[in-house]
Amino acid sequence: xxxxxxxxxxxxxxxxxxxxxxxxxxxxxxxxxxxxxxxxxxxxxxxxxxxxxxxxxxxxxxxxxxxxxxxxxxxxxxxxxxxxxxxxxxxxxxxxxxxxxxxxxxxxxxxxxxxxxxxxxxxxxxxxxxxxxxxxxxxxxxxxxxxxxxxxxxxxxxxxxxxxxxxxxxxxxxxxxxxxxxxxxxxxxxxxxxxxxxxxxxxxxxxxxxxxxxxxxxxxxxxxxxxxxxxxxxxxxxxxxxxxxxxxxxxxxxxxxxxxxxxxxxxxxxxxxxxxxxxxxxxxxxxxxxxxxxxxxxxxxxxxxxxxxxxxxxxxxxxxxxxxxxxxxxxxxxxxxxxxxxxxxxxxxxxxxxxxxxxxxxxxxxxxxxxxxxxxxxxxxxxxxxxxxxxxxxxxxxxxxxxxxxxxxxxxxxxxxxxxxxxxxxxxxxxxxxxxxxxxxxxxxxxxxxxxxxxxxxxxxxx
Amino acid sequence: xxxxxxxxxxxxxxxxxxxxxxxxxxxxxxxxxxxxxxxxxxxxxxxxxxxxxxxxxxxxxxxxxxxxxxxxxxxxxxxxxxxxxxxxxxxxxxxxxxxxxxxxxxxxxxxxxxxxxxxxxxxxxxxxxxxxxxxxxxxxxxxxxxxxxxxxxxxxxxxxxxxxxxxxxxxxxxxxxxxxxxxxxxxxxxxxxxxxxxxxxxxxxxxxxxxxxxxxxxxxxxxxxxxxxxxxxxxxxxxxxxxxxxxxxxxxxxxxxxxxxxxxxxxxxxxxxxxxxxxx
Numbered sequence: 001x002x003x004x005x006x007x008x009x010x011x012x013x014x015x016x017x018x019x020x021x022x023x024x025x026x027x028x029x030x031x032x033x034x035x036x037x038x039x040x041x042x043x044x045x046x047x048x049x050x051x052x053x054x055x056x057x058x059x060x061x062x063x064x065x066x067x068x069x070x071x072x073x074x075x076x077x078x079x080x081x082x083x084x085x086x087x088x089x090x091x092x093x094x095x096x097x098x099x100x101x102x103x104x105x106x107x108x109x110x111x112x113x114x115x116x117x118x119x120x121x122x123x124x125x126x127x128x129x130x131x132x133x134x135x136x137x138x139x140x141x142x143x144x145x146x147x148x149x150x151x152x153x154x155x156x157x158x159x160x161x162x163x164x165x166x167x168x169x170x171x172x173x174x175x176x177x178x179x180x181x182x183x184x185x186x187x188x189x190x191x192x193x194x195x196x197x198x199x200x201x202x203x204x205x206x207x208x209x210x211x212x213x214x215x216x217x218x219x220x221x222x223x224x225x226x227x228x229x230x231x232x233x234x235x236x237x238x239x240x241x242x243x244x245x246x247x248x249x250x251x252x253x254x255x256x257x258x259x260x261x262x263x264x265x266x267x268x269x270x271x272x273x274x275x276x277x278x279x280x281x282x283x284x285x286x287x288x289x290x291x292x293x294x295x296x297x298x299x300x301x302x303x304x305x306x307x308x309x310x311x312x313x314x315x316x317x318x319x320x321x322x323x324x325x326x327x328x329x330x331x332x333x334x335x336x337x338x339x340x341x342x343x344x345x346x347x348x349x350x351x352x353x354x355x356x357x358x359x360x361x362x363x364x365x366x367x368x369x370x371x372x373x374x375x376x377x378x379x380x381x382x383x384x385x386x387x388x389x390x391x392x393x394x395x396x397x398x399x400x401x402x403x404x405x406x407x408x409x410x411x412x413x414x415x416x417x418x419x420x421x422x423x424x425x426x427x428x429x430x431x432x433x434x435x436x437x438x439x440x441x442x443x444x445x446x447x448x449x450x451x452x453x454x455x456x457x458x459x460x461x462x463x
Numbered sequence: 464x465x466x467x468x469x470x471x472x473x474x475x476x477x478x479x480x481x482x483x484x485x486x487x488x489x490x491x492x493x494x495x496x497x498x499x500x501x502x503x504x505x506x507x508x509x510x511x512x513x514x515x516x517x518x519x520x521x522x523x524x525x526x527x528x529x530x531x532x533x534x535x536x537x538x539x540x541x542x543x544x545x546x547x548x549x550x551x552x553x554x555x556x557x558x559x560x561x562x563x564x565x566x567x568x569x570x571x572x573x574x575x576x577x578x579x580x581x582x583x584x585x586x587x588x589x590x591x592x593x594x595x596x597x598x599x600x601x602x603x604x605x606x607x608x609x610x611x612x613x614x615x616x617x618x619x620x621x622x623x624x625x626x627x628x629x630x631x632x633x634x635x636x637x638x639x640x641x642x643x644x645x646x647x648x649x650x651x652x653x654x655x656x657x658x659x660x661x662x663x664x665x666x667x668x669x670x671x672x673x674x675x676x677x678x679x680x681x682x683x684x685x686x687x688x689x690x691x692x693x694x695x696x697x698x699x700x701x702x703x704x705x706x707x708x709x710x711x712x713x714x715x716x717x718x719x720x721x722x723x724x725x726x727x728x729x730x731x732x733x734x735x736x737x738x739x740x741x742x743x
Contacts, residue, residue, distance in 0.1 A: 171683045172550075172681060173507070173548040181685075210548050210549065210550035212551070212553065212683055215552055216490060216551070216552070217486075217490075238685040239685065240685070240686070242687070242690075242697065248697070249690060249692055249697065249720065251723045254688075255686060255688075257685055258680060258686035258688045261680050262680060266506070272727075273504065275504060275505050275535075276507075276680075277727035279723060279727075351716075351719035351720075351722070399684065400683065
């Protein structure tokens with residue numbers, strides 16, 4: 001038993017990695033992983049598990065790792081988590097499982113996320129996770145999953161294990177949702193996403209790309225004409241928000257979604273070897289301070305931008321991005337312009353961005369979210385000299401399903417109304433993840449997918 | 464994968480592909496479009512559906528070899544080849560009702576997407592007057608098809624080699640000046656043509672609709688690359704459109720946004736960005 005400090009994650013050096021798209025974190029080697037696993041106290045009442053939205057049996061997989069039984073470790077992980085290699089990389093462990101770790105009181109918590117990643121990567125490389133799942137006999141009932149992001153994939157995997165005939169419909173040409181189009185290669189290599197999806201296919205999950213539910217088929221058609229007994233809607237938060245300030249339609253202004261989709265899904269960083277272009281400025285302002293903003297800023301730097309600013313109207317304490325992502329961004333040379341709010345984007349005579357006017361802010365009284373609300377300092381406007389702007393101020397729900405499913409209740413923001421189990425206003429139709437909650441995390445979307453899979457099983461068992 | 468069942472040349476650099484796409488053909492309505500990706504390294508590009516056959520499960524797309532992906536498609540894809548991805552139908556269907564008389568204006572390959580809309584308007588009981596135009600006789604497409612569903616078909620060419628010499632706006636203007644007010648004007652073609660049609664009908668307050676072919680990536684409302692100013696609002700052409708009130712569209716902004724990757728195209732072709740391929 002060891003307390004104290006956790007094993008450090010080996011990383012590419014900041015000034016090397018900010019010029020390439022290879023993964024930043026290199027992963028533990030086996031000796032480091034076992035050494036880290038030795039730190040786990042194997043608590044009788046494991047609080048870490050309570051912190052996990054999908055309730056991974058954390059101490060159990062760590063015990064198996066300690067005993068060098070990797071077959072067992074991956075089996076335990078995958079029993080609860082369909083996408084461990086993804087979660088090990090992008091989950092905010094510090095505010096979930098690791099936050100609850102008893103070692104965190106006096107020292108640093110066990111690096112649960114890094115261990116999860118290690119086990120998943122080891123299993124993938126050694127081929128340990130192929131069909132390493134118990135699967136029920138097929139029950140012949142068809143379930144449609146709309147959207148192949150983390151929520152849909154989790155629901156698909158769990159339902160397939162229960163014996164359902166599962167079809168996942170994806171609007172884009174490649175499955176994975178935000179894992180493919182949103183999160184960059186340097187944080188989540190696409191080969192890993194593909195591997196996790198291949199595991200689902202091996203379980204019998206059918207994945208149908210290039211089908212837009214709401215257009216190619218409606219939800220009602222899936223239920224009434226295509227023979228599905230239940231539908232799970234996990235379409236995420238795909239509609240980019242803009243600030244509605246002057247100049248947002250200038251050339252050189254992107255939504256984070258478009259910028260990242262071009263680079264991640266369409267691999268524009270390889271242009272002209274691939275056909276999709278992406279514009280990159282010399283000096284880039286990314287507006288917003290969430291994980292997506294950090295991704296956009298770090299991607300800009302890698303594509304050759306000399307100066308990259310994060311422009312955020314609150315202070316560093318309020319930045320919604322994970323601490324780790326903020327630190328990585330700073331190390332890579334991203335400059336934070338905190339307590340700054342854009343007021344307009346300025347264009348040249350040909351309609352290209354040449355600057356962004358910002359006003360300085362100060363923190364006032366706490367608002368409804370408990371955060372101190374930013375207040376403009378009158379007369380403090382100045383122009384930030386940038387030739388590209390990425391708006392990364394959040395995403396809303398895509399309106400397509402809402403518009404084509406009259407009986408599906410939504411709230412005033414357009415999010416689908418669903419209860420804790422995912423049940424919507426339509427019998428047999430369930431929803432979860434960002435389309436219900438608004439933009440959140442990969443793991444919370446997975447948690448919703450898991451709950452909905454159980455609720456769908458309960459619903460169909462009664463039918 | 465979507466197999467090309469038939470490929471034919473309609474005009475220099477303009478090809479018609481009949482593609483096996485049963486899911487799209489089953490559902491599509493006039494005015495909608497698809498996004499295709501020809502190969503693994505290709506772009507996603509939007510193409511309007513020019514016709515469809517629900518029984519055969521096919522759609523017709525008309526492609527002009529002007530940009531990177533369209534050239535690749537036109538030059539290297541033949542019958543029995545498969546297009547990697549076809550997704551759709553996307554966008555809002557055209558609003559079809561009996562307006563009385565409608566004028567359907569198509570410029571260049573814009574005639575192709577006009578066709579199914581004009582046909583639906585005809586079926587809805589409208590008197591359909593069609594005006595189709597191109598730079599010269601060789602570039603006029605869909606003449607027979609348009610004649611078959613129009614009560615009156617007017618052809619214009621810039622050089623006078625077919626029909627009337629001049630622009631599509633000339634006969635339209637004459638019609639309006641003579642006091643024959645249609646219930647609706649539809650315009651699909653190069654941005655500058657649609658802008659000119661809008662300016663022609665504006666003084667007469669004739670409802671005018673333009674179908675915008677903007678830059679797009681996903682086509683489902685996710686990227687916002689297709690955003691265009693319509694009145695006081697910013698609209699997404701892929702989910703709110705592609706058809707909008709032409710009197711409210713900020714065409715200058717649209718033309719400016721179409722230039723976004725001009726530099727990239729010239730990089731790729733070494734043409735310096737002055738060729739026809741980046742004009743539209």
